[in-house]
Structure formats: C-alpha cells, structure tokens
Amino acid sequence: MLGFVGFAAFLFLLFHFHRRSRYYRNPLFPDWPLFGMLPPLLKNLWQIHDFTTQVLQRNCGTGNFLGPWFTGMHYLATCDPMNVHHILSKNFPNYIKGLKFREIFEPFGDAILTTDSDAWKYHRTLFHSLFKTKGFALLLKKTVRKKVEKSLFLVLDHVEREGIEVDLQAMFNRFNFDIVCSNVLGYDPQSFAIDFPKVACETAFTEVEESLFLRHTVPKSIWKLQSWLQIGPEKKMTRACEVLDRFLYESIATKRENLAKDNVEKDEENDDLLTCLMRKEEGKEHASDKFLRDTAYNLFLAGRGTITSALTWFFWLVAKHSSVEEKILQEIKQEKEEEKDQVYLHAALCEAMRLYPPIPFEWKQAIKNDILPSGHEVGAGTLMILSLYAMGRCEETWGKDCLEFKPERWISERGSIVPIPSYKFISFNSGPRTCMGKDLSFIQMKMVASSILRNYQIHVAEDHPIYPSFSIMLLMKYGLKVRITKKAARKNE
Ligand code: HEM
Structure with missing residues (x-):
C-alpha cells in the first residue's frame, strides 16, 4: 500500500515538473x-x-x-x-x-500608485491639477531654501565642529521628510535637527517600505501566515502602519478643523497640497478621510525615499570621483545657480540615477x-x-563603459543634455504612468546638492560597507557614513 502511495506521489511530482518545464x-x-x-x-x-x-x-x-x-x-x-x-x-x-x-x-491604500483604469485616471488628473500650479513649484523652492539655510547648514556646521561621523542617508531621509510634510501637510515636524530626535512616523515610513520588499521574496502563503500570526517582518509592518495611520489621520482632522474654523481664503502660493486637495474634493462623495489619507500617503511615498536615494548615491559617487566634483564647482562658480542652467550637475544626477535608480x-x-x-x-x-x-547597466544601451560613472555621456557637443528616450533611461518610468514629480525632483536635488558641494567637503568613512538595503527603494543598508569639512566659502560665513 505504502509503495503504491509513494509511486503515485512520484508520478504526480514528475507530471508537475514536466508541466512546469513545458509551460x-x-x-x-x-x-x-x-x-x-x-x-x-x-x-x-x-x-x-x-x-x-x-x-x-x-x-x-x-x-x-x-x-x-x-x-x-x-x-x-x-x-x-x-x-x-x-x-x-x-x-x-x-x-x-x-x-x-x-x-x-x-x-x-487606493491612490495613484496602486490603482488602474478609471480610478487611476481620476487620481492622475487630480495630481496633475495639484502640481501644475506655478505656486507649487515656488512653494517647493521656498521650503527647500528655508530648510537649507535654517537646518542643513546648522547640522553640517555642528558635525564639522564636533569632528563626528554622520549618516548622510539618514540626514537626507529626515530632511526630505520635513520637506514633504511641509508641502503636503503644511507643517514642519523638525525631524532634521542637530540631535536627530526620534520621530516615530519618520521611522515608520522606512519600516513599511522594507517589509513590503520582503513580501516579494517569499511565497504569498508565508507572508500571509506571518501576518495572521503577527510575527517577523509582518508584525513590524503592522506596528509601523498603525503609527503612520495615526499620524496621517490626525493631520487630516486638524486640517479639517482649521479649514472650517478660520474660513481661510485660498492662497495659491502658500497652500499645502492637502489643503488644495480638500478644497478641490469638498462635498464629493468619495472624499472621505480614507481617500485623503491614501492620497497624502502616496505623495509621501513618491517624494521622500526617491530623493533620499538619489542624493545618497549621488554624493557617494561624487566623493569617489573628484574630477566630477571639480566640474560641478566650476559650473557653480560661473554663477550658474539657476537650476535650469546647471547642465553638468543635471548630467551627474542623471548618471547617478542611471546606475542607482x-x-x-x-x-x-x-x-x-x-x-x-x-x-x-x-x-x-x-x-x-x-x-x-x-x-541602467545594459551594455547595448549605454556602451562598454556602462558600469562607469561618467556624467559626460549625458552632454552633447553643444553643451546641452542629450535627450534619451524614457524607455532607455527608465529611472522616472515611461509611458502614460511616467513620474509626475521629475521636474520638481531636479529642482530640489540641485538646490541641496549645490548648497552642500559649494560649502562642504564630504569624506566617506574608510571601509564603510556599501550594500543595497532590502527595500522597495534603493537605499544603502548601512547608510552612508561621512565626515565633513568646511570649504572656504562657508568658513567666512
Ligand atoms: C528622484 C526622484 C524620483 C524618482 C526617481 C521617481 C521615479 C518614479 C517612478 C519609477 C515611478 C513609477 C512607479 C510605479 O509605477 O510603480 C514614479 C511614479 C510617480 N511619481 Fe515619481 N519619482 C521621483 C520623485 C517624485 C516626486 C518628488 C514626486 C511628487 C512630488 C513624484 C510623483 C510621482 C507620481 C505621482 C507617480 C505616479 C504616476 C502614475 O502612476 O501615474 N515622484 N516615480
């Protein structure tokens, strides 16, 4: 009997294997x-x-x-x-x-990053109307400038004075979190400060992204079981989601109260995205707190980790290629401080995102x-x-030197950026679902990169291990540990 069952099991497995390899x-x-x-x-x-x-x-x-x-x-x-x-x-x-x-x-949740067909179209049009106002790009520039002057310089001066090592990636994460909070929710939680205060919702965002990545690497039944038993990464994610939801729902409630109480006038140049969203969707049946939570969360997802990742890999690559740093500085010295004129810096950022999307x-x-x-x-x-x-590492597209960091490959003989089709330089996606924040990202990244490179020298800690983290964002597993010295421009300040 046992022999028959064993034989039947063997035949079943053989059939399964045959079907798998044929299919x-x-x-x-x-x-x-x-x-x-x-x-x-x-x-x-x-x-x-x-x-x-x-x-x-x-x-x-x-x-x-x-x-x-x-x-x-x-x-x-x-x-x-x-x-x-x-x-x-x-x-x-x-x-x-x-x-x-x-x-x-x-x-x-159900917003632009996860939906399809009509629901996605609705969100895409909504986001388009939020981003397209001239006021939003101005608000972003104003917020970034203020944050650079009031916090970034303060923290970097402190790091240099104390002669300590700092994790540049953690710094950018906090910096961007404050920027996104200011732009989306209209207030700055000051997570980026000298003492790196513990800000639970800032940590929660990172933890959710890490746990989601791990769901891709095991069969669904395993992560579902972990979720049901509340063990391992799923337990961490449930806790992180609770923190995150509390933070977002409280912000929505406060905003609703303020909008009702003050009867505030519309201010295109200063209104945050959640305020604009609430005004736009007011009275519509779907505009529940859950809808606002999902939309706000998608804005955080789109704009925080992406810019942290891009800046971290960029600074690591620039620190390893002094000739690139010199060329960026030459461009800055030529008074090319308007973001649109910084062609070499643009090329260096594209090159970093090609290698590390x-x-x-x-x-x-x-x-x-x-x-x-x-x-x-x-x-x-x-x-x-x-x-x-x-x-980004495909030899047929980028040539034999595809693994090298060469911003020059992006610059034409006439000194402008070489247009590369988005399905080859894919870091901002391609087709109808192309990233909606590409131009805004370049504004922010150029402002931060040029402010740091003009004023400080970054020294990557020796033997610091550089590996990607297990996350849906390409971050560094052990962060980017650096020391900082001031350049002449900053010493005189
Ligand atoms: C270096 C910075 C950034 C990079 C590399 C980047 C890249 C991407 C990529 C690859 C996608 C497609 C994701 C997917 O479909 O799964 C995407 C979508 C999107 N991005 Fe970005 N992004 C960046 C910054 C931003 C910022 C700052 C914003 C908003 C202010 C933004 C808004 C969006 C939106 C709304 C979508 C969804 C588009 C759709 O599905 O129709 N992104 N981005």
Whole structure:
C-alpha cells in the first residue's frame, strides 16, 4: 500500500515538473525539485539587484522565475528596453498594476500608485491639477531654501565642529521628510535637527517600505501566515502602519478643523497640497478621510525615499570621483545657480540615477495573452518584474563603459543634455504612468546638492560597507557614513 502511495506521489511530482518545464520556457536558473528557483534568490538577497542584472544578462534580458512548487510564485522578469517600451507604452492597456500588486502593497491604500483604469485616471488628473500650479513649484523652492539655510547648514556646521561621523542617508531621509510634510501637510515636524530626535512616523515610513520588499521574496502563503500570526517582518509592518495611520489621520482632522474654523481664503502660493486637495474634493462623495489619507500617503511615498536615494548615491559617487566634483564647482562658480542652467550637475544626477535608480524594479500584471518584442510569450495573469536597475547597466544601451560613472555621456557637443528616450533611461518610468514629480525632483536635488558641494567637503568613512538595503527603494543598508569639512566659502560665513 505504502509503495503504491509513494509511486503515485512520484508520478504526480514528475507530471508537475514536466508541466512546469513545458509551460514556463526560458527559465532564469535551474528549477530545483520542490524549492524551484527560490534557493539562489535567497542566497543572493544581500546583492539582489546585481544578481538579477547578471542573471538577466545571461538570459538575453528576459526569463521566467519560478518559486517553490505549488505556491503559485511566478514572475516573468525583463530588462530588455524594447520589452519595457512595449509593456509601459505600446501595449499599456494590457499591463496593469492589478489585484496581486494591491494585495502586496495594501498599506499604500487606493491612490495613484496602486490603482488602474478609471480610478487611476481620476487620481492622475487630480495630481496633475495639484502640481501644475506655478505656486507649487515656488512653494517647493521656498521650503527647500528655508530648510537649507535654517537646518542643513546648522547640522553640517555642528558635525564639522564636533569632528563626528554622520549618516548622510539618514540626514537626507529626515530632511526630505520635513520637506514633504511641509508641502503636503503644511507643517514642519523638525525631524532634521542637530540631535536627530526620534520621530516615530519618520521611522515608520522606512519600516513599511522594507517589509513590503520582503513580501516579494517569499511565497504569498508565508507572508500571509506571518501576518495572521503577527510575527517577523509582518508584525513590524503592522506596528509601523498603525503609527503612520495615526499620524496621517490626525493631520487630516486638524486640517479639517482649521479649514472650517478660520474660513481661510485660498492662497495659491502658500497652500499645502492637502489643503488644495480638500478644497478641490469638498462635498464629493468619495472624499472621505480614507481617500485623503491614501492620497497624502502616496505623495509621501513618491517624494521622500526617491530623493533620499538619489542624493545618497549621488554624493557617494561624487566623493569617489573628484574630477566630477571639480566640474560641478566650476559650473557653480560661473554663477550658474539657476537650476535650469546647471547642465553638468543635471548630467551627474542623471548618471547617478542611471546606475542607482531610486525605484530599482517595477511590477505589472498582464490582462490578456501577449508576445513580447523579444519573442517571449506572456500568459494572461502573468506577473512581470521590470528591473530598472539592470536596464541602467545594459551594455547595448549605454556602451562598454556602462558600469562607469561618467556624467559626460549625458552632454552633447553643444553643451546641452542629450535627450534619451524614457524607455532607455527608465529611472522616472515611461509611458502614460511616467513620474509626475521629475521636474520638481531636479529642482530640489540641485538646490541641496549645490548648497552642500559649494560649502562642504564630504569624506566617506574608510571601509564603510556599501550594500543595497532590502527595500522597495534603493537605499544603502548601512547608510552612508561621512565626515565633513568646511570649504572656504562657508568658513567666512
Ligand atoms: C528622484 C526622484 C524620483 C524618482 C526617481 C521617481 C521615479 C518614479 C517612478 C519609477 C515611478 C513609477 C512607479 C510605479 O509605477 O510603480 C514614479 C511614479 C510617480 N511619481 Fe515619481 N519619482 C521621483 C520623485 C517624485 C516626486 C518628488 C514626486 C511628487 C512630488 C513624484 C510623483 C510621482 C507620481 C505621482 C507617480 C505616479 C504616476 C502614475 O502612476 O501615474 N515622484 N516615480
């Protein structure tokens, strides 16, 4: 009897294996019995983006990843620009975020980053109307200038005076958190200060992003079980979400009270985004606190970690390439302080984001069967992973020196920025869902980068380990530890 059961189980597993290998052609690595392709992924989790890049390159840019048997964990991963162009633009209606995405990213709520079709269109139009006012770009500049003068210089002067090491990434995280709070909620929580005060909601934002990344690396049944039992990363995420929700709902309640009490006049140049949003959506049926919470949270997600990541990798690369720093300083000395004139600085930021895209991968789900330009078949419901990180390191697109940090590749003979199609320089996404904050990001990053480089010298701590964190944002796992000295310009202040 036992022998029969064993034989039947063997036949069943053989049939399953045969079906898997026939159905999912182009595997990225060997498909182990029972464990599938999960073991090499977990082994290389510490260098996941470089590992994915190597594996995709070995497979001509596209292939299937299959998780343990019977878990349904399956992704079609690609870094081929033509496939990406097809998915994000040419056949855009067929590739959505989908229900599985919303399930994993459920803390993000229902707003622009998670919705599809009509709901997404509604949010996109709403965001467009919020960002397009001239007043918003002016408000951002004013907020950043004030923060640089009142906090950034104060903190950096303190670090230099005390001769201590500081984590530049943690600094940018706090700096950006205060900026986003000011722009979205209309108040500055002062998380960026000399004593680095503990600000629970600031930490909570980072913790949610880290836990969400881990949901991608294990079968759904595992993280669902962890969530149900409230153990491991899921427990951390539940706590972080509670902190975050309390913070956002309290801000909404205060804003509602103020708006009702003061009967304040509209002020296009000073109104924060939540105030504008409440005015715009007033009286509409869907404009509940949950709607406002989700929209505000999506603004935080879009604008905080992304800029922290971009600035951190940028400063690390510049510290390692003194000739790049000299050229940026020359540009600043030529009085090119208007952001639009800072061509070399722009090129250096693009180059940093090519090598280290703040959002290293994106996720889509196919609605109907399709064939990618590379010839790979996509079944209805397939989950697609687009590796933006691998795309920035593609030799066919960027040339043999693709791993080198060379801002010059972005500058034409006439001295302007070389236009590169967004499906090749993918860091701000491409197609109808292109990033809506690209121009605003460059304004903020250039203001911060030029203020620091003009006044301070950054020395990266020797032997400091640089690895990506396990997060949906490309941050540094151990931060960026630096020492700071003042330059002549600042010594005279
Ligand atoms: C260095 C900074 C930034 C980078 C690299 C970046 C990159 C991206 C990427 C890759 C996406 C697509 C995400 C996805 O579909 O999963 C995206 C979407 C978006 N970004 Fe950015 N972003 C940056 C800053 C900002 C800022 C500061 C804002 C707002 C002020 C912003 C607003 C948005 C919005 C609203 C979307 C959603 C677009 C849509 O789905 O229609 N981003 N961004």
